Amino acid sequence: MQHNLHDTIVLLTRTPTALDALLRDLPETWTLRNEGEKTWSAFDIVGHLIHGERTDWMPRAKRILQFGETKGFEPFDRLAQQRESQGKSLAHLLDEFARLRAENLNELRALNLQSEDLARRGLHPALGVVTLSQLLATWAAHDLTHLHQISRVMAHQYREAVGPWSAYLGVLHCAGHSAP
């Protein structure tokens, strides 16, 4: 399937609301526990999504439009949330994510991108040449990879509690972890 900008934008509007409905005021069992050493909790993941809003998606889109392949993207810091989320509550992070996402989508809509813009190329520090279309599709798929991860991290907390049903629960057999 081809990338469709309208479908992408609609999905991007949903993620903050869906995460809010799932996570706000949930017991810490579900929000602060992770899958073991050096893995992320739902709290960490929301912080990671915030950092993406600040430094990844729209800054990279604008760099493609301004510089094309002549000036590569800044590398993305996958551990920034360890620093930036410190001392904040999950409710605060959910608010921050919703606000930044709304601002970014306003900016994206205002660009009024046409198909020739979407075909423009930029330079990723590790992946090489990418298009604006691929970047925006990845923004949506990145939301989904972290919704996927959050549901897995939460299910992990009941790995023992479900007893023999673990055999039937695909989420407990997921190896689809995002690479650094």
Place this chain on the structure above:
Amino acid sequence: MQHNLHDTIVLLTRTPTALDALLRDLPETWTLRNEGEKTWSAFDIVGHLIHGERTDWMPRAKRILQFGETKGFEPFDRLAQQRESQGKSLAHLLDEFARLRAENLNELRALNLQSEDLARRGLHPALGVVTLSQLLATWAAHDLTHLHQISRVMAHQYREAVGPWSAYLGVLHCAGHSAP
């Protein structure tokens, strides 16, 4: 981690709201497409969750309390939604799921289960002896396995559109599919 009935109930209240926020009125690209032959779309999955509310979780909980291991559970029909969702809209299914879940949670709370109740044993047609505690933990983890699946099915639609970023998106490498 042990099963905690309060944590289970709180999570079970969230799933209908979170799915509603994610899916209602979303373009059909996201809600009606699946991962290929004999796989499920988000629409199919919501139908499956509805069938669980009708025939699986509370009926099985009540059977354990009433009959213990002397009368096994009815097998669960994993394909019922193909029949039952026919002709319905996703919005209708989301409403139905929310209503049934709320009714079931009212009934569950009214049982006022104590730890000796949670330890009671029942008979699963394939898994053998299970406890009420395991059944209720599985109800919550089952929500999460399907949230995990929905995010994967949706991301699958952009498998090509993300270009080289597919290498970084764990959701596109998930093999954690639920068994029948």
